[in-house]
Amino acid sequence: MPPLLSVRNLGLTYPNADGGLSALRDLTFDIAPGEFVAVVGPSGCGKSSLLQLLAGLRLPTAGSVLFEGEPLTGPRRRIGVVFQKANLMPWRTVLQNITLPLQLQGLPAAETQRRAVDLVELVSLTGFEHTLPRHLSGGMEQRVAIARALIHRPDLLLLDEPFGALDALTRDRMGLELLRIWDRYGKTIVMVTHSITEAVFLADRVLVFTPRPGQLRAHIPIPLPRPRALSQTYSPQFGALAMQVREAIE
Amino acid sequence: MAIANPLNTSLPAGPAYQPRSLRLWQALLLPLSIGTLLAVWQGAIWLKQYKSYILPSPARVWQRLWVALADGTLAQHAAVTLSESLGGLALGLAVAAVLGYLLAHSRPLESLLAPYIIASQSIPIVAVAPLFIIWFGSGPAAKVLICALIVFFPVLINVIVGVRSVEPDLRDLMRSLRSNRWQTFAHLELPAALPTLLAGVKIGATLSVIGAVVGEFVGADRGLGFLITAARGQFDTALVFVAVLTLVVIAMSLYGLVALLERALLAWKE
Numbered sequence: 001m002p003p004l005l006s007v008r009n010l011g012l013t014y015p016n017a018d019g020g021l022s023a024l025r026d027l028t029f030d031i032a033p034g035e036f037v038a039v040v041g042p043s044g045c046g047k048s049s050l051l052q053l054l055a056g057l058r059l060p061t062a063g064s065v066l067f068e069g070e071p072l073t074g075p076r077r078r079i080g081v082v083f084q085k086a087n088l089m090p091w092r093t094v095l096q097n098i099t100l101p102l103q104l105q106g107l108p109a110a111e112t113q114r115r116a117v118d119l120v121e122l123v124s125l126t127g128f129e130h131t132l133p134r135h136l137s138g139g140m141e142q143r144v145a146i147a148r149a150l151i152h153r154p155d156l157l158l159l160d161e162p163f164g165a166l167d168a169l170t171r172d173r174m175g176l177e178l179l180r181i182w183d184r185y186g187k188t189i190v191m192v193t194h195s196i197t198e199a200v201f202l203a204d205r206v207l208v209f210t211p212r213p214g215q216l217r218a219h220i221p222i223p224l225p226r227p228r229a230l231s232q233t234y235s236p237q238f239g240a241l242a243m244q245v246r247e248a249i250e
Numbered sequence: 251m252a253i254a255n256p257l258n259t260s261l262p263a264g265p266a267y268q269p270r271s272l273r274l275w276q277a278l279l280l281p282l283s284i285g286t287l288l289a290v291w292q293g294a295i296w297l298k299q300y301k302s303y304i305l306p307s308p309a310r311v312w313q314r315l316w317v318a319l320a321d322g323t324l325a326q327h328a329a330v331t332l333s334e335s336l337g338g339l340a341l342g343l344a345v346a347a348v349l350g351y352l353l354a355h356s357r358p359l360e361s362l363l364a365p366y367i368i369a370s371q372s373i374p375i376v377a378v379a380p381l382f383i384i385w386f387g388s389g390p391a392a393k394v395l396i397c398a399l400i401v402f403f404p405v406l407i408n409v410i411v412g413v414r415s416v417e418p419d420l421r422d423l424m425r426s427l428r429s430n431r432w433q434t435f436a437h438l439e440l441p442a443a444l445p446t447l448l449a450g451v452k453i454g455a456t457l458s459v460i461g462a463v464v465g466e467f468v469g470a471d472r473g474l475g476f477l478i479t480a481a482r483g484q485f486d487t488a489l490v491f492v493a494v495l496t497l498v499v500i501a502m503s504l505y506g507l508v509a510l511l512e513r514a515l516l517a518w519k520e
Contacts, residue, residue, distance in 0.1 A: 075425050079426070
């Protein structure tokens with residue numbers, strides 16, 4: 001199967017006084033359709049910049065990102081993004097936040113409503129449809145953000161440390177929930193995280209980045225069986241894989 | 251509500267629970283303060299035996315108010331001032347909103363226009379009012395323009411601050427959803443800037459009344475500013491009081507109207 005996303009010699013340099021700050025250098029990798037790929041690396045390795053490049057929100061200074069073989073020159077509706085912060089609009093209710101992408105696309109209200117109701121159920125927010133974001137917990141906010149990113153049915157979902165601000169327990173639960181959604185939804189996910197456990201637990205493959213400028217240090221396939229359960233995180237195999245990722249980082 | 255937070259400066263109406271005695275006290279506060287003011291006023295007259303053209307008694311002002319209401323002069327002049335204020339508010343608001351939006355998006359335009367905008371504010375409105383009367387005549391047009399000028403600045407600044415305060419992450423979100431310029435405005439910038447914009451409109455609403463009166467002082471044959479000048483010339487100080495109080499009522503009503511609008515539009519903030 002041809003890759004959904006191809007990254008070729010990708011580089012990003014931020015302009016500054018002394019010739020530019022190199023954030024990412026010479027990245028080359030492919031993402032297959034349906035894959036769940038986690039990107040890990042020390043903070044400041046340009047993980048978030050990478051996600052912005054993959055989303056088309058920022059343009060590379062070297063190399064290219066190919067989406068289904070075509071160079072990505074700007075944001076696309078077929079690429080959904082979940083940011084570090086939930087980024088909800090405080091004046092919109094849960095349902096109104098979720099339906100924003102479809103509203104912008106001008107889809108009929110009936111279809112919008114039908115999809116939104118489905119998604120509210122998928123992300124376990126039934127009963128909170130008309131709640132304003134300020135009454136939601138951090139975990140609930142991120143679930144709204146995920147539902148919003150899914151409603152226009154993108155083929156690629158980009159997640160930028162979506163659970164970074166959540167407490168450990170909520171984080172585990174959200175991870176499981178994300179896997180359930182991915183399983184039912186069957187789309188491609190690229191998720192940036194700084195948690196090795198999270199990366200190994202969720203992904204098919206882990207890409208390990210070096211400190212700035214971010215370069216690809218290792219591709220680590222995660223052959224853990226699916227569906228995954230939290231109990232797997234205590235298995236020797238999981239420990240060995242996590243160790244492998246940790247060693248690749250250091 | 252009006253007593254707990256009369257200026258409506260913060261939207262949350264304070265603590266949800268207050269002991270009953272405190273609430274009772276707050277409800278009595280405004281009548282008490284007005285009563286005290288009237289008592290001091292009347293007391294000063296009894297004590298110092300001021301002539302009524304220096305300081306008319308509350309009762310005299312009250313009688314004058316009824317006379318002015320009965321013969322229609324008050325309503326007639328108040329309507330003129332109110333319409334000038336509203337016209338100026340609308341005009342100043344419209345120009346400031348459009349220009350503020352453009353300035354918020356363009357630093358070069360801001361650095362080009364900022365000196366002129368700030369200069370326009372450093373000139374006292376009373377100093378430019380005569381020019382406006384010379385250029386636009388003693389009709390309502392000059393007053394509307396004076397009001398607009400005085401409303402313009404606070405609204406402009408608030409629009410710029412409001413539009414710039416939109417979170418960059420939300421802009422990224424809108425970009426990732428391929429929102430066009432109009433959609434970004436309607437769904438993100440407008441609702442995000444609305445609280446700041448309305449705060450500016452509140453200031454503008456009261457300033458607008460001042461603008462109208464300043465214009466009427468300089469040259470007019472109607473309006474509350476004219477009424478004050480005319481009454482002063484006839485030593486009808488009670489009528490001056492009536493006109494001033496009417497101005498206060500107009501300014502407070504405009505302010506209250508914007509505050510109501512704020513409550514309706516920003517219910518999500520409560």
